[in-house]
Structure formats: structure tokens, C-alpha cells
Amino acid sequence: MSGASLIVPIILSGGSGTRLWPLSRESTPKQLLRLVTGHTLLQDTALRVARLGIAAADVAPPLVVCSALHVELVSAQLRAVEVAPAAILLEPAGRNSAPAIAAAALHCVRTIAPSGVEPLLLVLPSDHVLLDVPAFASALEAALEPAKEGRLVTFGVVPDRAETGYGYLRRGAERGGWAGLDAFVEKPDRATAQSYVDSGRYLWNSGMFLFPAHALLRELAEHASALSAAAERALEQAEVENGFVRLGPAFLDCPSISIDYAVMEKTRRAALVPLAAGWSDVGSWAALHDVLPKDRDGNVAAGDVMIESSTNTYVAAHSRLVVAIGLHDVVIVETDDAVLVVAREHAERVKQVVEALRSRPPGSPRKV
């Protein structure tokens, strides 16, 4: 290939988002909420790629993959920020990232760039925060070279703390703007996480990728053949109308696995590009608090809130007055049917609590 590359953003909006309960619900997962800016995370993701200034590549309209349950919200939110997607692929049920990416890649090579061009799929979760867009664009430019050489590029976030909630990527041999990918490492304990950060060799696994489309499809066929075949059938069964691609029932035959597990841990063509762009997966209320602007006591107040004698709190009132007095490192989220009060250090436990609420006996109010 020569000349300008074609980047096709694949925005993954299939998450169900229990970690930001009681604001995130089955009907309105995290990516469809206004959490950080005046836009939802999905809108911010779509605008980020729409406004990317990359000299060495053209950026196509995005392909969006979401649950069929959220089709109206997703399309309304994109319309509201004047982003016209190339298509919205609707999953009959969530199957993690690999099936969604497989279906999007197939749709892309058949409809968007069918004529021998090798599109570069920029895979982006729709529910992450990236504060430094120019740094993101630079990382993307650095990823073009290995991607154009047929490598599957994963973006590894340069860690700024010994986080135990993420998986890590170990850098291999340096190749200029990118590196080999030595290994995927599971979530470490605190001491191990600190040694990773100190070594400079480990990056957070962000779930963002740049994939040459045909190379990815070949790797999927090799390492995840059943998944690949089921995704292909789902696309053949699809009902296509007005830019919506309603994936067929074969999609449910795909195993529910991540692209890391299906391909990245197995391929010999992986590459790693570091990213230092104010990234957060907003994976808990504490993580959201971290990325928001705070007052001088570290407090964040949203809505009809009064905060007194408190430090490092996040207080969000959506339907009623909330008063917080004498609290430290606490998150309070009020909605019209539930209130959460959680110590920041326990924010990860919200997910389990929501699961416990879901298992309440029939007839109980579920509120999830």
C-alpha cells in the first residue's frame, strides 16, 4: 500500500455497565450517560474520531456496534452531535469484544472498502475518557506504520500509579515508535503493580487497537475459527435498513470472549504503541471522580448539593437535594429510585452489590 491510509473507527458500545450503578442501568449503560462533559461518553468518543487531525490518513465515518436494546438512544445521541456513522451494527445480545469486532471488520471490508484497499480499523470502547486528544492523535500516527505493515496494534497506556484493577502489557523489543508485545499479564497485586510501574516495561491494557482489516480477519479465522464463522453467518443473516445492520441469530453462537483472548494473546503479529493521553476507563465511581475537575478540597458536586467540612468526595444529586457533612473519600450518587453511598476505596464493590440486587426474589423492586 502507498499514499494516505484509510482509518475506519469501530466504536464498541455494547457494555452493560453495572459499575456506575445507580446511574448506569441496563437501559442506560455508562457510555450513554453524561458523566464528564456536556456529552455522553459515546458522543465524546464519536466526536474525538470525527475531529482527529491525522496528516497521514483519511478517517472514515465510524462503524458503531451496540446492543439492539439501545439502538434508539445510540442513534439519537450520535444525531445530536451530528456524527453520521457508516453503519450501526446491532447485537442481539452482548458477546464481549471479539465477536463485535469480527462482525464490524467483515462489514467494513464488504461495504466500506471492498476494492482492495486495506482499511485500518481503529477499535475504541465507547465508555472511556481521553483527556488529551493531541497525544491520542500522536499515538495513532505512531501506530500507522506497524499497522500498514500488517501488524495488530494494541495501545498500552503509560501507567501513572500502581493500579491493581487493570491487566498489563509487557513491552518487547523497541522498533522506533512502537514495540513488540511480549506478554499479557493478569491484574497484579499492589506490590507487583508497583514493580511493573517502576520497571517502565509494563503498560495498561486499554482495549484500544489499530487493526489492518484483512490481517485481523485472517488471524480470527486462524485462532478463533468458530467465532469467525458464526460472525460471518450473523452478517449474512443480517437485516440491513437505513444504516442499521441487525445481526442475525448466528451471532449468539459466538463464544463470549475478548479480542485479547481470541487473537492478541495468540497472534505473532502483535505490536504495542504507548499512549499517555489522560486515559481512564471510568471503571468505578472513584475512577470517574479522578478525572473530574475538583474544588480545592478535592470535592466534586453535581446537582442540588451542599458539601460541608468534607474532602475528596464526589456528590451527585439527580432528583433531590443531597447534603454531605464531615465526609472524606466518599462517593454519593442519588437517583430517583436509589441512593449509593460508598467509600472510594470500596468503589469496585458496587458491581457485586448490583449483582446481589439482581438476584433479589421476583417481585422485589430491582432498580438495576
Next chain:
Amino acid sequence: MSGASLIVPIILSGGSGTRLWPLSRESTPKQLLRLVTGHTLLQDTALRVARLGIAAADVAPPLVVCSALHVELVSAQLRAVEVAPAAILLEPAGRNSAPAIAAAALHCVRTIAPSGVEPLLLVLPSDHVLLDVPAFASALEAALEPAKEGRLVTFGVVPDRAETGYGYLRRGAERGGWAGLDAFVEKPDRATAQSYVDSGRYLWNSGMFLFPAHALLRELAEHASALSAAAERALEQAEVENGFVRLGPAFLDCPSISIDYAVMEKTRRAALVPLAAGWSDVGSWAALHDVLPKDRDGNVAAGDVMIESSTNTYVAAHSRLVVAIGLHDVVIVETDDAVLVVAREHAERVKQVVEALRSRPPGSPRKV
């Protein structure tokens, strides 16, 4: 006097109760709330005196003094527990305890015991908790002797901690079941409070009294003559109907002062009887938490509540699910228009916050 004495309970229900916001409101102050038992504090107070077993005295039906704003709630709550008061005196506006007690004392000597009998007025705030009723009855029996001798008896609570939120009473010379009253002492600092408790000479000022009615009226006329005269005019102006005594506008001429300040600090006829009966003024959410039965982690849950990894919390949900995770020494009170989350040690500050809410600009939701 000889033979059985006549005890006339005077239940003071005029408090406006901002300390238990957001549950206590102008329209439903603390004494009209179900906080500890299945009854409201007013109902528990009325039942406590209705069921007093005192050998040496007859107990008349109570006189209740409350704000005219609360007449319907107060009479409905008394009816619900089948307590028929001798009368309900309605204040056009609150003027602290001295005017309320003066009006009740005058009403008592004119209507309940007009024929030379010296009724003993058992003055009880309606918003306190007394867990040990037999101990209360014993203290009352000990108070009969000095009261029948014409002394104004104040009940002093035996302190079980170095409380800085109460005034203290210093015991004078011992006289058997009672003592002289040496001095009223303002709220002390922590070290002073500890020295008071250690000395054994100091008791908490509870606001409970046993007053010979005529002796009290004489002391009021001597030490608070303007108040006494205004209370008398208010009663002359009163509209009386169906057991309701609607005090006239002269009541507003009474200075707003406590009976301690108006009489007890000035009289030479004060007596002090100790009381160790599980008393609490329920003066804050922390104080309420203290008197409630707790689980083994010190938590109290009321309503649709889930508490995880927390100790010493009080969580009350009145209209929605409340989830608390990883909290220690925290109070959460949820109502249909406001949520309070306050560290126990800051519970006293709720009053100031409510005052700040009251001073919000016109048009703001007041929620107080």
C-alpha cells in the same frame, strides 16, 4: 397536705426540631416522628405517664402544650394511643419552655385542681427517650417529698460519658433521696466535662421537673413577672373548645426563655433528684443511633437498605433503596425530597445546615 398527691403531667410538644433534618421538618418536628419504637416520641411520652405506677400519688390525664400548627397531628397521635389529655394548649408561636409551663400551670390550678389541692406538675419534654421506665418511676417517687414541701424539683441525669453538648447541674447538700441545687453550668469543653463526670457531683440538665403548681406560679410572679402576667392574659384571651385551649395573642408578649433561666437559676427553693433511666434527648442523629438496637457491627438499618463492609452506621431509607458500602461512623437519612449523609462526629452541625437552607433565596426549594 396529706394523703395521695395529684401529679399532673405537662407534656411540652412545642419544639420545632431541626436537628433531625431531613426527617424532622417544620410541619413534623422530632416529637411527632416514629424514631425509636412503633410510636412517636410524643406518644411514648404520653404512654409513659399514663402507665406510671406510683403508689404515693394519683396521676391525672396530661396537659399538652404544642404549636397551633401541629394541633391536628398532636391530637390524632394521642387519640391513636388512647390517651385523652385534660387539655391541649395551643401556642400561637413558640416562646421556649417558661411561657408554656406558666400557661399550663395557670390552666391547671384553675380547671383541674381548683379546690385548694396543690397539684404537682410533672413537666416532660415530648421529644426525649427514657428506656428504663421503672427507674423513672423511682426518681419520681423520690421527687415527691421535696415537691410536697414546696420545692421546685429538677431531674438531673446521671452522666455516663463526658458529654459536651449538655448543660450540667451541680449537686448541693444531700437530703436523702434528693439534693440541693448548687449551680447551673454551661456546656463544658471535653476536659471539663470529664472532670465533671469523674467528680460525681454533676448531672445533665434534662429539662424534666416536678413543680408544686402554686409554688411555681409564685416563683414565676417573683422572678419573671412580665412573663407571668402575659401568660395570664393569654389564658384569659384563650378560645376554649373541645379540650383545646387556643392561647391568645398576649402569649406573643412573653419573652422567649427557658424555665431554667426564668426561675430555676433564681429560686431559693430548687431541689435536685438524680435520674438514671436510659435518658436521651435524641438531640442529633448520632444520639438517636446511640439509643437504637444495633447489629453486631454497630449498624442500624431502617427501610429498604443494604449495608456492606460498614461499622457504626445509621441508614434510614424512607422512599428509596439506599446502599451503603465501606462506611464507618456515618449517618444516612433519605427522604422523598432530600438526602443527608453526615459523619457521626459532625451530627451536631445539621442544625446549622438547615439554617443555611432556610436562608436560601426566595424561589429556591426550601425542603426544611
